[in-house]
Amino acid sequence: MTKIEKIVLSYSGGLDTSIILKWLQETYGCEVVTFTADLGQGEELEPARAKAEMAGVKDIRIVDLREEFVRDFVFPMLRANALYEGQYLLGTSIARPLIARHLVGIAREVGADAVAHGATGKGNDQIRFELAVNALDPSIKVIAPWRQWNIRSRLQLLEYAEKHRIPVPSDKHGEAPFSTDANLLHTSTEGKILENPAEVAPDHVYQRTVDPVDAPDTPEIITIGFERGDPVSVNGKAMTPAALLTELNGLGGRHGVGRLDLVENRFIGMKSRGIYETPGGTILLAAHRGIESITLDRAAAHLKDEIMPRYAEMIYNGFWFAPEREMLQALIDHSQAFVSGEVTLRLYKGSASVISRASPCSLYSADLVTFEESTIAFDHHDAEGFIRLNGLRLRSWAARNGR
Numbered sequence: 001m002t003k004i005e006k007i008v009l010s011y012s013g014g015l016d017t018s019i020i021l022k023w024l025q026e027t028y029g030c031e032v033v034t035f036t037a038d039l040g041q042g043e044e045l046e047p048a049r050a051k052a053e054m055a056g057v058k059d060i061r062i063v064d065l066r067e068e069f070v071r072d073f074v075f076p077m078l079r080a081n082a083l084y085e086g087q088y089l090l091g092t093s094i095a096r097p098l099i100a101r102h103l104v105g106i107a108r109e110v111g112a113d114a115v116a117h118g119a120t121g122k123g124n125d126q127i128r129f130e131l132a133v134n135a136l137d138p139s140i141k142v143i144a145p146w147r148q149w150n151i152r153s154r155l156q157l158l159e160y161a162e163k164h165r166i167p168v169p170s171d172k173h174g175e176a177p178f179s180t181d182a183n184l185l186h187t188s189t190e191g192k193i194l195e196n197p198a199e200v201a202p203d204h205v206y207q208r209t210v211d212p213v214d215a216p217d218t219p220e221i222i223t224i225g226f227e228r229g230d231p232v233s234v235n236g237k238a239m240t241p242a243a244l245l246t247e248l249n250g251l252g253g254r255h256g257v258g259r260l261d262l263v264e265n266r267f268i269g270m271k272s273r274g275i276y277e278t279p280g281g282t283i284l285l286a287a288h289r290g291i292e293s294i295t296l297d298r299a300a301a302h303l304k305d306e307i308m309p310r311y312a313e314m315i316y317n318g319f320w321f322a323p324e325r326e327m328l329q330a331l332i333d334h335s336q337a338f339v340s341g342e343v344t345l346r347l348y349k350g351s352a353s354v355i356s357r358a359s360p361c362s363l364y365s366a367d368l369v370t371f372e373e374s375t376i377a378f379d380h381h382d383a384e385g386f387i388r389l390n391g392l393r394l395r396s397w398a399a400r401n402g403r
Contacts, residue, residue, distance in 0.1 A: 013048025091186025212350030229336030252279025
């Protein structure tokens with residue numbers, strides 16, 4: 001085994017990383033620095049600090065990354081209207097490159113020669129973390145305990161925890177826990193009963209949204225302001241990126257917006273089922289498409305829709321820092337120069353529906369499309385030539401085929 005002098009561990013304080021912390025200390029016999037990214041998971045932060053202190057960690061880093069997360073990662077992704085496999089808003093995927101960037105930064109600061117993560121050998125996160133480190137600093141070694149140790153199940157994790165007196169929440173003892181991830185954009189839940197896609201997810205899986213059936217019977221109307229493709233206000237109140245997403249999470253959660261029960265295709269080659277809750281992100285996607293509908297040229301909008309699946313797949317597969325993602329981002333950002341204005345939505349029983357949109361940069365002309373008399377000259381006879389030219393190849397094809 002390569003001699004390691006110091007390790008920076010991406011540490012949540014949960015079952016996996018608490019055990020990994022102890023395992024790293026025993027296996028490598030070196031100092032471990034813990035890094036916990038505050039991405040909006042809230043009450044998990046101080047317990048993580050306490051557990052790290054209990055484990056003898058001297059250098060504990062808890063860094064508030066909420067504004068950076070939303071401003072530099074979530075918003076650029078939303079400019080693309082990114083959805084993986086047409087549904088997933090990439091809440092876990094988009095957080096990993098940010099965590100990796102700070103892991104590398106701390107490793108450089110403290111002189112560590114390795115970073116470590118708690119992602120399993122079956123999942124996507126190991127790929128996302130490690131591809132990001134490859135792109136940011138290839139000299140840093142990455143340690144992935146799930147690919148190195150002899151622990152093969154959650155039950156064995158619990159046995160290891162009991163042997164080493166690592167605290168485990170009482171409701172998790174004796175059975176494999178749900179695997180969860182939470183940040184300002186979403187909450188995801190996997191494992192246990194969810195591993196059978198034929199089983200209905202139990203109500204207690206959902207953490208930040210009410211059941212749409214139980215949501216208020218009265219719709220709520222909200223207005224979101226945009227500047228150059230980014231949301232900047234809610235109901236006329238200017239907000240920072242993190243504050244804005246937090247506000248929309250509360251509004252959407254109250255109305256049951258943003259629930260998704262998804263079977264997805266992991267990059268590594270297997271299917272997995274997860275429950276996702278993305279209330280604020282779901283509202284923003286609808287609103288952004290609403291403002292783009294009146295501010296983007298048709299061909300530009302269609303081009304964005306064509307490249308979106310490829311862009312979303314890059315993020316899902318861990319290529320945020322790859323040159324091709326940066327190239328597409330430049331194209332997407334260029335398209336947003338005139339995507340400014342306001343969108344009004346109705347939140348009701350799990351839906352976020354656009355009901356009006358307005359922009360000083362609008363390409364929409366009521367005078368041009370009206371069925372009434374127009375002040376804009378439009379010769380209806382022009383459509384005849386347009387149709388004849390577009391039908392030329394179809395007439396040739398029909399003649400060849402004997403039609």
